[in-house]
Amino acid sequence: MIEKASALYDKTVTCPHCETPFTTKRIRSGSLTVAHRDSDFCTHFKEQALNPILYSVSVCPQCGFAFNDQFQKTLTLSQAQEVQQKITAKWTPKEFGSVRQRIEAIVSYKLAIFAAELTNQPHSVKAGLYLRLAWLYRFEANEAEEIRFIRMAAAEYEESYIHSDYMRTDKEMSEVRLMYLLGELYRRLGEFDQAIRYFGKALSFRNQTIESGILRMAQDQWQIAREEYKQKTGMESPQLD
Template sequence: MTQIEANYDKKCECRMCKKSFTTNKLRSRFIKVSSYDTDFCPVYSLSENNPILYHVNVCPQCGFSSTDDFTPYFPPGALEVIDSKVCSQWVPHDFGQKRSIADAIKTYKLAVYCGLLKKEKHITLAGMYLRIAWLYRSIENENQEQRFMKLAIKDYLESYMADDFKGTQVSEVRLLYLIGELSRRTNQIEQAVKFFSKVIEQQSRTIESGIIDMARDRWYDIREGQKAAQEVQEII
């Protein structure tokens, strides 16, 4: 009997050069989440069966990189800019096989660059920055994790102000919570408290009660941390 592998090849068509290519993906039956961090980062039972590694599709012919969250639409001039700044500079490289964390980080950075040139939604860019932060967390690179969490906050805030998260899988409550939690993790405490409060204010208007509870827990953590710091100051 043939043993089914966790990885399989998915056929894609590049939206830039229209050429076909294959890229590795994971079969859902092999993806087992053991827990989640407070910013929704999934922790997988087997680190190699991490679908985050395969979220980005990179065309080996022209280098255009995207995720399924990218819109099909290219604003006027975007194709020419991407062709000039990405495709004409591209040294053919195939990211379509099994990926290491280092490989995955490269694919996300390529997709972010293409997304910026294509003027993708802020919610899409923020999601990629957050996944890069998670990958750096998994290899305990705190400096880079902090850097990309801050970039994610910036685009989540832009998304909130522009309402460009509407129509996506990210609800307003989830977005507000993420801004609060990433602010807490990057020591922007005042901003964290402000956004956790916004989440709690939504409790009567949302079915996502779990996120309301998480916001309360984080708000409590902050308050307890501030109390402890004040007590230390008083002793000193």
């Protein structure tokens, strides 16, 4: 078991709203052991209390603005006014910069989602927040809330695909990876037509990508989605082109 004190470190960040510098905890890269990864990329660690997603949202103790590293670094005047009126004016100073339990991480994500909506962050940024919040609820075994936020994540990822903003904000998100992820999110929602459609889009990259692992996952999950579709409808699902 890794001691929290050795795995955590203080990082100084600057609030995009009030420009106050403050310290918040982060997890040292390489300090944790992966137990397994779910088919929607949710990573489980042997030391789940030190899962990095618990700490990926920073919450300004001064003004209440919550953000992650993908947020735009500056706010427009109108965005700053919205934050001032709807967050800061109602903010009671709280400390999120020390060791976090899951419940505190959940609160930090909800604060960041509200801030992202107010400041019109890219769809991919909002989608990532929704998905990670769903994972936190998965760790809590709260299926209803997990599914609720997976649905919101899928909607935002679709908007991100339409507007191509994932290309600017998420270095790890390629088009084939996004198609696979949308397929898997819709499969988890039980929307098998949509799932099969997006897995098909991912598999259409067979001769255009070096991400062979994603293609294998798309093939496997497409087959699972087809079986689930048949169980649900009693009919064969559409074939790939």
